[in-house]
Amino acid sequence: MIETDNLTRKFGGVTAVDGLTLRVDDGEVFGFLGPNGAGKTTTVRMLCCLISKTSGSARIAGLEVGNKSDSMKIRKIIGFVSDNVGLYESLTAYENLDYYGKLYKCSEPRRKENIERFLKMLGLWEKKDDAAGTLSKGMKQKLAIARALVHDPEVLFMDEPTANLDPESAKTVREFILELRKQRKTVFLNTHNLDEAQRVCDRIGILNTRLMAVGTPQELEYSVGERKTVIQLDEVNDAILDALNRISPGKVTRDDSRLTVELANPNKENPAIVRAIVEAGGNVQSVSVTASSLEGAYLKLVREQRE
Amino acid sequence: MNLETAFTIAAKELKVLSRKRSIFAYIIIVPLLLTVAFASIIQSQVAAGNSTTLSLGLDSLTYFFVVLAAILPSSIAAYSIVGEKIEKSLEPLLATPTTDGEVLLGKSIAAFVPPILSIWAGASIFMASMDYLTHNLLSYYYFPNWNSGVMLLLLAPLAAVFSIELTVIASSRLTDVRSANQVGVLMFIPFMAVFFAGAEGIITFGLDNLLIISGIVLISDLALSFLSTSTFNREEILTKWK
Numbered sequence: 001m002i003e004t005d006n007l008t009r010k011f012g013g014v015t016a017v018d019g020l021t022l023r024v025d026d027g028e029v030f031g032f033l034g035p036n037g038a039g040k041t042t043t044v045r046m047l048c049c050l051i052s053k054t055s056g057s058a059r060i061a062g063l064e065v066g067n068k069s070d071s072m073k074i075r076k077i078i079g080f081v082s083d084n085v086g087l088y089e090s091l092t093a094y095e096n097l098d099y100y101g102k103l104y105k106c107s108e109p110r111r112k113e114n115i116e117r118f119l120k121m122l123g124l125w126e127k128k129d130d131a132a133g134t135l136s137k138g139m140k141q142k143l144a145i146a147r148a149l150v151h152d153p154e155v156l157f158m159d160e161p162t163a164n165l166d167p168e169s170a171k172t173v174r175e176f177i178l179e180l181r182k183q184r185k186t187v188f189l190n191t192h193n194l195d196e197a198q199r200v201c202d203r204i205g206i207l208n209t210r211l212m213a214v215g216t217p218q219e220l221e222y223s224v225g226e227r228k229t230v231i232q233l234d235e236v237n238d239a240i241l242d243a244l245n246r247i248s249p250g251k252v253t254r255d256d257s258r259l260t261v262e263l264a265n266p267n268k269e270n271p272a273i274v275r276a277i278v279e280a281g282g283n284v285q286s287v288s289v290t291a292s293s294l295e296g297a298y299l300k301l302v303r304e305q306r307e
Numbered sequence: 308m309n310l311e312t313a314f315t316i317a318a319k320e321l322k323v324l325s326r327k328r329s330i331f332a333y334i335i336i337v338p339l340l341l342t343v344a345f346a347s348i349i350q351s352q353v354a355a356g357n358s359t360t361l362s363l364g365l366d367s368l369t370y371f372f373v374v375l376a377a378i379l380p381s382s383i384a385a386y387s388i389v390g391e392k393i394e395k396s397l398e399p400l401l402a403t404p405t406t407d408g409e410v411l412l413g414k415s416i417a418a419f420v421p422p423i424l425s426i427w428a429g430a431s432i433f434m435a436s437m438d439y440l441t442h443n444l445l446s447y448y449y450f451p452n453w454n455s456g457v458m459l460l461l462l463a464p465l466a467a468v469f470s471i472e473l474t475v476i477a478s479s480r481l482t483d484v485r486s487a488n489q490v491g492v493l494m495f496i497p498f499m500a501v502f503f504a505g506a507e508g509i510i511t512f513g514l515d516n517l518l519i520i521s522g523i524v525l526i527s528d529l530a531l532s533f534l535s536t537s538t539f540n541r542e543e544i545l546t547k548w549k
């Protein structure tokens with residue numbers, strides 16, 4: 001659905017997005033993670049045909065981003081939730097959506113149906129005649145999401161949709177994204193909320209001007225982070241440590257009667273480790289594998305790039 | 308360019324405007340207040356029986372509606388663009404399948420129509436009341452005439468366009484509606500200079516002069532339209548506007 005190839009955007013001498021190559025499949029919720037200034041918003045703006053690219057190419061549903069006639073077609077099939085809600089505060093919730101429905105050339109019956117559907121889905125139907133300016137921050141954000149969906153877009157771009165929201169409102173927005181996922185909508189989600197990305201995204205890309213990693217949350221945790229096998233014993237002695245050091249490729253640390261072994265592939269190496277401990281006279285109480293979190297993987301990548 | 312889209316944008320702008328009572332009242336009340344003030348000026352001239360300076364006074368006062376056309380639209384244009392910039396609603400709007408030209412045209416229509424209608428209404432009341440007041444002294448109805456026709460139907464709309472285009476350009480560098488309004492009000496200076504020149508008898512508000520002034524404003528409008536459309540484009544708005 002979304003393909004970019006070496007997509008680059010420079011502002012004067014500053015490169016905001018550097019050679020971005022990625023692919024987002026139809027019906028996928030793709031999370032774009034990165035620190036502030038990483039180029040996430042610039043990427044979304046390029047893909048939404050709001051700003052031009054410096055070089056490279058991008059396609060959405062086979063349409064070429066940057067091509068003048070395709071740009072208009074792209075805007076028709078996408079929805080965009082900006083990092084600021086940008087509602088017309090003096091218009092009612094309904095009027096805000098109706099205006100956008102008209103801009104997308106939705107017929108009146110379709111507008112009415114979609115507005116009612118999305119306002120009900122987001123729990124805003126009772127507030128439809130209230131001025132947008134009188135709604136709470138969370139309600140405004142939900143209304144901005146409904147606005148982006150009023151024309152039933154094929155792809156939804158969301159730029160930090162839960163930033164500055166209270167936990168309850170953020171949860172509602174996340175649940176709504178999960179609902180969109182169930183409906184097989186393609187969602188491109190910019191966020192720096194790792195927990196959110198992990199909960200709602202099928203795949204995640206980590207961007208810091210350049211795309212540093214891409215994969216499912218689990219793949220990122222495993223591929224980037226370190227995994228450790230933690231073995232709880234009755235007692236640890238030198239014979240056990242020697243046995244481990246002979247066979248283990250990873251670093252072994254001891255904490256009283258607990259051993260932690262850093263491994264590249266614990267599933268493959270754990271049986272040999274346990275066997276070595278038992279043969280050295282150890283009495284294994286439990287074995288567990290801990291993977292570094294997505295947060296750990298993310299921080300490691302960002303730090304590595306800074307260095 | 309899809310005119311339906313431009314009208315949709317204009318209709319939304321007018322709906323928002325109708326809920327900003329201060330702006331709406333300003334647009335309606337100022338021309339009416341001027342009409343009342345002008346009527347009292349002319350009434351005093353009529354009372355003095357001074358028919359020689361009466362036509363100069365009537366033309367000058369009619370021309371003041373042109374000055375007004377250079378002032379009033381800027382307040383709506385400023386609100387429409389800078390206000391939207393403050394509410395951060397431009398970015399979602401620009402992500403819709405609209406062209407920059409349609410957005411600009413829609414906003415310009417909304418900034419143009421209410422002030423011009425208000426000015427025409429005020430000027431109509433002014434002309435009718437002037438005819439009523441001066442008919443006995445002049446023995447004929449002064450209005451309507453070609454001069455007032457050119458001023459109100461040609462020069463005033465051109466002045467309004469001038470004002471809107473300059474406000475669009477200024478809006479790209481301004482971050483609050485008040486500053487945009489202040490800059491907008493400055494648009495009246497060249498038109499006011501002509502008003503004073505006419506009132507002082509330096510120039511006359513004859514048909515020839517009015518057509519020359521209209522031509523100059525038209526050329527300025529065309530030049531400004533080029534500048535305003537290049538200022539009001541997605542790339543500029545999202546990457547360079549303050």
